[in-house]
Amino acid sequence: MICDIEATGLDTDCDMIDIALITYQDEKVVEVYETLVNPLRTIPEYISNLTGISNRDLVTAPKFYEVADAIRMRLEGAVFVSHNTEFDLGLLRKKYEEMGQELRVKNFCTLKVAQHEIPGLQNYNLDALCSFFNIKIQERHRAIGDAKATLDLFKELLSLRLKTYPKILYLPHHIKQIKKVPAKAGLLYFKDEQGKVVRFEACFNMQKTSNELLEVKEENRDLLVKTVTLESELTGSALIAEFKKLLFIPYQPNWVIVSQELNSGEKIFKIRPVKKGLQGLWYFRDYQDAKKKLRGLESHLRDQKFAYREGGRSKEEIIAHNRKVETLSKEARFPSDNLIILGEGRTMGEKSFILVRNNHVLGYGYTEASENEIYANPESFITKRFFQHLGVDLATRKYIRVLKNLRQKTEGWRSLAEVR
DSSP: OEEEEEESOSSTTOOEEEEEEEEEETTEEEEEEEEEOBOSSOOOHHHHHHHOOOHHHHHTSOBHHHHHHHHHHHHTTSEEEESSHHHHHHHHHHHHHHTTOOOOOEEEEHHHHHHHHSTTOSOOSHHHHHHHTTOOOSSTTSHHHHHHHHHHHHHHHHHHHTTOSOOOOSOHHHHHHHHHSOSSSEEEEEEOTTSOEEEEEEESSHHHHHHHHTSSSGGGHHHHHHOOEEEEEEOSOHHHHHHHHHHHSOOOOSEEEEEEEOTTSOEEEEEEEOOTTOOOSEEESSHHHHHHHHHHHHHHHOOGGGTTOTTOOOHHHHHHHHHHHHHHHGGGSOSSSSEEEEEEOSSTTOEEEEEEETTEEEEEEEEOSOHHHHHHOGGGGOSEEOSSOHHHHHHHHHHHHHOSOTTOSSSEEEEGGGTO
């Protein structure tokens, strides 16, 4: 049963002035019932202007108690469908309670279902949803016109819920924004109505990231609701985009795994709280993540052959063990103390580069100079410098580790020792 009610207002004290009930069964309209209802009070002028219903129209209209049985007869055994059942069904229940009667009925709220099935719309009123589904509303703010529109909306939402409707991938206003985003590396800014940044991401492919984060699904709901516009900042290199993000949101670890030498000369890995001046190998925000990494390291160092021998390990065994520790420690360092990472620039012919000196990122820059010119004097091309920036160093080490081919044409690393 599709229902819409017009009332003297929107507060809990309001009274009904217009009601429409559409009986929809077996995918067809079986009956349409509509009537004006005398609220036994004067209606406000703004309601009259909105609905087109005047006080004169309502003088001769039946009172609610005169149509209550006709309405109840149609609602019994039916599912009550309206756009905002909290208001419509709530008002009906109040009117029946005034008569000493109770109204119990199952309900389907198109407003709530739309909010669940299509997260991220800026508005979920009847006008906005009908516009989204290309539903034309005739006689807006009259019960029969709104009920017919609600029926069409109900059909669309039911198809979505039953998965017979083509999946809605993106909201209309987001599609326009995504099309403007280049499929290149850079920083992607998600902005709200006031132009405030609600999220930003360092991306290898900004268009792909915008597609993923603005896809209509539950886990994206918060961003879908807030995002109105997208802005992109081209960097050419995904790693430089990550550097820029770290300048806004610094990496702040709480725990670090260090290499420590015991009195016996044996080296071990230990978890320590991060402190100023403490040099470590692996850094973590969460202690459990640090413990998991430590267990993995210790499993590589475990040597069952000498685990139960009295007197501890021999000198030779300690040397062999320490070599393993050193080998594992190299995973947390740059492959070379001094190296250059070359990548794409922001424009045709431009290159990006990142310079590592003494196991720290010194800076990055852009240039159209040849590779040989860059290798000969890289410092002269730096446009942004860093001084032992932990987040930048860690991001760069991770980036190098995940490169499948360190010599790939678009982006790879090359040790300075190889070019001098």
